[in-house]
Amino acid sequence: MSDRVNILGTEVSRYNLSETMELMSEAIQGGKKLRISVTPVNCILWARKNSKLREIYNTAEVVTADGVPVVWASKVLKKPIRGRVTGLDLLPEFAKVAAERNHSFFFLGAAEGVAESLAASLKEKNPGLKIAGTYSPPFAAQFSDEENQKMIEMVNRSNADVLWVSLTAPKQDYWIANHFDKLNVSVAIGVGAAFDVVAGNIKRSPAWMQKWGLEWLYRLIQEPRRLSRRYLIEAPVFLPLIMKQAFQTKREHGYTENR
Template identity: 65%
Template structure:
């Protein structure tokens, strides 16, 4: 009822406001959820990676990060009500957290970014309590010692929300692997949101976000890092969705 199947990954249909309400309810009831933020490239990676597909499909919430996912859901006849990005969730839930006394832990990004983000969020949202920050050394995979260090730092302060900025899907693997050991209400991976919210990376204009062109703006800003993702991988998305839609319509006609 609450998710739509796009390329065998199940994406939540809630919009930003509804997702923020779920976050608040989770903390108020002292529940615990794992959240993935899933743009097009994540769904494409999951399609050929069963473990990653399981991580997204077993998440309590898997948000639609990108207008193309909205278009795809409409084509499939099961529309998503609005895009939900890490770039929006972090600043918007900071306002709610400040009003309600919720606490954050910021894990990831380059050295110093999380500390500057802490200062920025607390200045812009008086009353917000960022109880910890940590930027681990860059590594494809962390050592057991480093993993335990991060878990200990987080559990020592017991934040309501753990925001993880380790890039996708690395952050999703890490949260999934250690989720049961984390003393938090919400654990969510938000990609480059730390860098964008703190101002190190400029976000696209609102009109580009509205029309699904945020990817193009990012590509212009970081062509060497993102050309493969947006020019080689992403174009596969539309034909795959069209094939899925065609197959589902054929099956519905046969069942009728």
């Protein structure tokens, strides 16, 4: 699973959606373990300044490109990603696969009642889908050891194949990485707000906005107070940093060739 492109220090997988889902099924069927990190622009920028978070992403088996700008960056860096893989797409699409192949899910996180609504919605659309369990932990900046142990035991008792976590990024990435060795699941993945969106509680942007990389703008309009800093202050530095990386890579490559 070394098919990756280095984007500002984060090794992002070049897999598209169908390839990612096939890797998930192969892990389940083969008794392997797969930790997946979904990385939009803001996560890559945070990881650039946070060595611990960068390590979490770079040791995950799969690191998906959640967003058109990440795919654009890979093209500028001459190692194009074959397709973006967002939590909003991966969750409902893999539910179809899971219903056909008898894979089971556990939903951890989001506000109280959201996981149950999500489970009901997905089961209605995918008859036969197995939901092994759901749990919404009490809100906390950091969970107690007792709460962490409770969640681990609930997931393990469920015998779920896939653990979907909605604790917001990067909190969900830390939680999964810190407890992955104790979790008896084949696949663990953090998908942020996907629980609410797929359940129908939050409306997703129109397809044309998704295609042109404007999904961030739609989300910003919906939640300006929470997302303004992320999209208006942090994200704009992404493109200049990518151009700088591309220039440095080209210069280093040229230097190597001329030696």
